[in-house]
Amino acid sequence: MKAIIICVLVALGSISNAKPQYSYNKKSELLMTLDGRISGMKNRIGKDIVIGGLVYVHESANGKCLETIVQHKSVESLEALLYAIDLINSNPNILPNLTLGYDIRDTCGSENVGLDEAIDIIYSNGQIEIESCSSEFDNDTQTPVSAVIGALISPVTISVAGLFRLFKMPQVSFSSTSSILNNRDFYPYFFRTIPPDDHQVQAMIDLILHFKWDHVSTLYSSNRYGQPAINAFHKLANEKGICLDISETLDEKSDYDSVASKLYNSTANVVVLFASLTDVQRILDAVKKVYENSNNKRRFLWLASDSWSEIDDYHEITIGKWGTAPSSPFVPGFNEYYSELNPSSNRRNPWFEEFYQLYNPNCSNNSTTGNCSTSITQNASYVQDSFDALAIDAVYTIANAFDAFFKENCKFPLVWYPQNRSCIGNNSNDTTLTGEKLKDYIQRTNFTSFTQTIVNFDSEGNIEGKYKILNYQLNKSADCNEKCIALKEVGTWDGSLSSNRLQLSSDIEQQFVLIVVVSLIVAPPEANRTIQYNEVNHNSHPELIVTCSSPHVAFIVLQMIYFSGLLIASNALAVMTIRFPINFNEAKYVAFATFSLVLTWFFFILAFIVSQNTPYQGAALSTAIQVSSVAVLLSLFGPRVFIMIVWPHRNAERHSSVVSKIMPLGTQNRTSIMPSDDNKIASNKKNNDTEE
Template sequence: MQRCRFDFRAFRWVQTMVFAIEEINSNSSLLPGVTLGYRILDSCDHVHTSLRSMLFLVNGTFSQAKANADDSAKCLSNAPVPAVIGLASSSPTRAVAQTLGPFGIPLISYFATCTCLTDKKEYPSFLRTVPSDVFQVQGLVQLVSHFGWRWVGTVGTDDDYSHYGIQAFTEQLERLGGCIAFHHTIPKAPSQAQIHAILNSLESSTAQVIIAFATEGQLLELLVEAAHRNLTSRQWVASEAWVTAKLLTIPELHPVLAGTVGFAFRGITIPGLAEFLLRVRPSPRPESVFTNMFWEELFGCKLGYKDGGDSELSSLCTGSEDLMETENSYTDVSRVRISYNVYKAVYAIAHALHQLLQCGSKEQGSDHICKTVSKFSPWQLLHYLKKVHFTNQFNEKVYFDNNGEPVPLYDIINWQKNDRGRIQFQMVGTYDGSARHGQQLKIDEGLIQWAGGHTEVSLCLNGKQL
């Protein structure tokens, strides 16, 4: 069994899914008479673990007996799981999407952005509520061009997300006359020698702007070492994978990352979500395993349950510790982004089911109860998912294009230190990939706080710095 590092932000995504499901189940106008259920499994952000979890889901081997125990609960799907929401990373998502595709089981990702996933022949049942990197790359190229940054370096990680993103960025920037001073890939388990070699290159390069296509966990070690070296004169440009990552806002990294700019998914405040997250409590029930892990990790104690977590933790949890006294990526929901993508994925499935089950149609009479006399197959749900089109409570149109892609909307974020000495994510612009050329990128330069208090402009001609 692979040991996973517990991710508070990912746990918030999971709880947002539960919140959305409970919200729909209490909504008399959406899926009346139908109750949505769910199962949650961990991928550990690993291809093999993702495939194993997916097979458990679609084969019905996880908690099937428990699911069938309640005779009053009539399951409307022929398959154990008619749709899957996930995954976060592109490489595991590709593996799962390839496996589910031939069976027509919908897979909706909230965070896998790789352009490689747009191939409908290879991934026929894949959709996503997060824009493809093709739009983010276009926006990043426009951003660096807007500020005259033509001599830049790139840093990535050893995965599909990074490989495809940096390749596309490099090609587009060079077509506009820009130059790549260096590119480095951070290995999945880098040695100290490899970290030092990358930083030696960054220090010796005359390029002052670094575009990083990577996840926060894989960047952390490199950035900590950069702080130790006092490598603070670089302007970092963040991809959406880490631009709002609380993990990297620790005081140690402020001299390195203050002034960072980058692209983030559209942010929203979801009414009721904050209160819902704070109501989470540990329990000895088997379905609370992730909540219990979260609780032990957050409060540094051990629950006295049989399946408790880290046995090395000495103090016992009471179970009544106060979440309101904590401040971390789980409780920070002032403007959620990836969680909002999860929220939209749940509602997209609900609206597709609403159409599939003919809820509220004239044939069902005045009570508007959904048609539940016969079971449906996942491919039927996929058909309606591809056609789903609704406006949510935030006045955003939710639908998928022919490639299963959403409307490409981004916020442009700047890392700024506030009066309390903490990093805050300041929105300084927007990018709309569906707008006409020349009207896509909008930036309020007066709001930006730059690294070192100024912009670093690097130019090149014929591959040589000017």
């Protein structure tokens, strides 16, 4: 009997852990325009539920699609949508015995094209008639679209959201962030799995305040993505006392060379760029041109919005860039799925081969020598995009809304009529899921997605605002690519917190925490108990002595090596800055701190050896840690605190003399320090507070 139970459990476990059935090897039905362009793909015939999609695959100009494929990862996000559909179709725990289909269109990033495709989706549902033509919707085979995912960029999303409101079509976007979409009077059927821009703007302001960058320039797209966001930024910046230098709009008619020249003639070194990807590429091309043609190799500190925070092909001029990106988890299963795709295996997505060639230019239709069998994930530059998890969450949002409707209203075993979206109800009457009902179920969803993200929406259709803070840094590893640039996640921003929303960490902190955690796991502290008997009478009045176990000597040595490395690095930097003006010169204080640490730990080593196997060894270690910490604080800050309290007049006198030396006449209210090292970027800082 036990053997039978074990076999059943193993079988159930194997079923739950079974690999999803992917359908990328099955061709989609293609949608073609009159000029032969592939405008979309669909798989609606015989499906129980169909989800629409508005994606951004090709570029556009003057409202018309071009053959040029976009350079960012929108096709990867499309694959994430298809991957989520495959997962749900393979999962017996959500929408069992029902199959999802899709109808996905390319908007080319154009509002006009987006509206055309949205109208065609509604027309294919049989919801409208155009002039004297009646809809050719086939109720027997083609299942109507119940909800739409997209669009990818805010201007297109805003255009189609008004149309979907008229026809009561729920819409879920995973990348449109404009705060205009918060208006439930205009866009009641709109939801998103990405935070709106008002959260992102607050994260940027908090980052600027953290680093005391009180003088910035702003560049922004003059569309419904950039304009509302930069208006909110300017308002918050004014409230927080952040000064604005130049503020320029960007669009198709802008003179980008002129904007770049104005930027180089400005006094601010921090530039906030809140723009769509096309405008970002144009302005950075212009800035790069000015940089290459100028004798003054001036660099700016760029603060990027989510549209380009993880995309950067301009390393020469954007080293050190900071950016905000929606907080989303890494999805291992998607990487596994994505690694199986190449031009020959992926027959479902008609645009994949074009996108694949961005990573593997040697592979093409006419190529006989290029290797087209490798996956994109094998490319050294590949990193899973933040929007992939959000796209998966969008599909699961719609699926969970359907699942909730079925459980509340339908009789089981489920009898579902896809063409009119109805089921046999609990009271034996037909129950129809209208667009308005589906919207209400989406609004009420509260679930943990496949990505382990908790998805629920507020009254404006938004999720909780969480961002990761990114920084582009030089990669010092020997095996880095020729550009040697690495994108690092250096912090988080959590809008649900009332204070301390911004949390930044460094590699040094993470390394030290790792050392401590490993040491505690491998050799956790313990209480050692020994009994000591009376010397005269061994049988009476014994003493119980409790002592703390000392850390393993290997971890003490490891920590000392780690601290020694930090000491050497800090002293090397102190020597490099020894010729800096006195108020930037830390060499003397660092030297005192180093001497104190070395002296403290020298005596600790002697005490540690002498107190071996005695109760005093733990006390020696804890005392050394406390004394060294206090010694460093006193060495670095003691003299300054003493002067501020005892001789405040000397503090003011020293400051004024330094300011007169390092600042040109007429600029005493603001200083701009640009180090000669190209890898460092400085920000203008006001000294008003210290002058007062």
